[in-house]
Amino acid sequence: MSNINHGSALDGRVFWPSIAVILGVTIPLALFPESGNLIIKQLFGFATGNFGWLYLIAGLGTVVFLLWLALGRYGHVRLGRAEDLPEFSYFSWVAMIFCGGIGIAIANWAWVEPIYYFDGPPRGLASHSKEAAEWALAYGQFHWGLTPWAFYCLPAIPIAYSMYVRRQPGVRLSVAARGILGDKANGWLGILLDTVVVFGIVGGVGTSLGLAVPLVSTMASNVLGLQPSFGFDMVILCLWTGLFGLSVWFGLSKGIKILSDINVYLAVLLLLFVLAIGPTLIIINGWSNSFGLMVNNFVQMSLWTDPIAKGSFPQDWTIFYWAWWIAYAPMMGLFVARISRGRTIRELVFAELIWGSLGCWVFFAVWGGYALDLQLSGALDVSAILNQQGIPATVLAILQTMPMANLVIVVFILLCFVFLATTLDSAAYVLASVTSRELSGYEEPRRWIRITWALLLAVVGIGLIKVGGLKAVQTSTIIVALPLIPVLGILAWSLLRMLEQDFGKRLSSPTLTVDSVASSSQSAAAAEGSHYAYGAAPSPAAPLSSNQ
Incomplete structure (x- = not known):
């Protein structure tokens, strides 16, 4: 394996166009926030209003495709060669997947999203009714369950396949799409695709910063007895930059993995505490009931556009969320692919769809159930605080109802x-x-490139928070999701072509040929003079793998 500190050089073909796009969008929004916001809102309304059905079909189709892939004949294909063992323990691998994909967002929304649904319920239900309360928990689990994680998972498989089975250089979406794009993946089309991905990631991180800084600022100000201010926000942001900058500096094994493990332990600790001090039986019963509602109505919820009553719930929530998950999917696909060497396709699909969904469901069941019980019991008017003071103040008020409130807040x-x-x-x-040139899946990007992006993310976040352009960048990022829908289709098609070329005929045969030489049209590795060696017929105990 290459030395992790000596990855390939910066690729200016992707780096500079990406910087140009980021500046080209953020600077006008910063200078002309009102007109910029108006244009972005119109574009977003056009995308979701006219193509909402497409987002919904893409969501359900992605779930069905991944389940077919995992449970079918390609489920045992190993994302790597026979000598490629998993790089991380199963716990750390799942922890990195979950923490990288969800982040700070669930610390906001798990508490308050059921309250939003309780105030403005779907399906024509009366606000603040018993039925609205039941569906409030169900929709929280639906919007953070199978479909989001399916969007995250889909690009990860072809990217990992191209990196670890075909050994194609470049940790990029364009490389994974080479099965369809061919040599065009190396030209302007590939650069355009990768530039859009970079912009989507920066916008996604902007959303995370926009959620996190006000939330933590409100909490910390309360504990320290200070008044929230822009200066205090910047202190918090600088501390964050230092923390994740160090993690990026140390890389996957010594930085990101350790931080993700700590994250999971802290989250489990706080979840168990709330479950113990809260109405435990009500929370468990609420989770069981809402899970049943979601499973029983999953297809209808996945395709509901409310065409007759023309309510705004599908557009405001489901379609918005699906657009957001799609916009963030390339980043998650690239990251998950990089840490999934040696795993099978089935392992990867199940890790995201089962463990990812279950993790989110637990947050919404416990934290959302606790908040909803405060509202229903009259112990705290969560709805009024949310509508009058916003999310950070609402989360703080909820935490203050708990024993040892100050410690819980810390x-x-x-x-x-x-x-x-x-x-x-x-x-x-x-x-x-x-933005590294032909980086292999066995290398880490150079440290100075990692730190450069860490600092750029912080600078963009500070600038957008200061001028109030963060919301427009978030929305413009989500608009990118519309052209990314066919990109997801191209990736799925590319994956199937590669699988069929490398394994299709052998899987359909009762026996597999040892040391079968793949033709040059079947794999990039064969074109370089290597060959695939196949063992016995596939079985659950012996995942398929390509040997050099």
């Missing part, structure tokens, strides 16, 4: 710090990988 602040840091270090790592 632990929650620490959890938020680590949660966001795991997302930011993953983002900086992926950005460095995408």
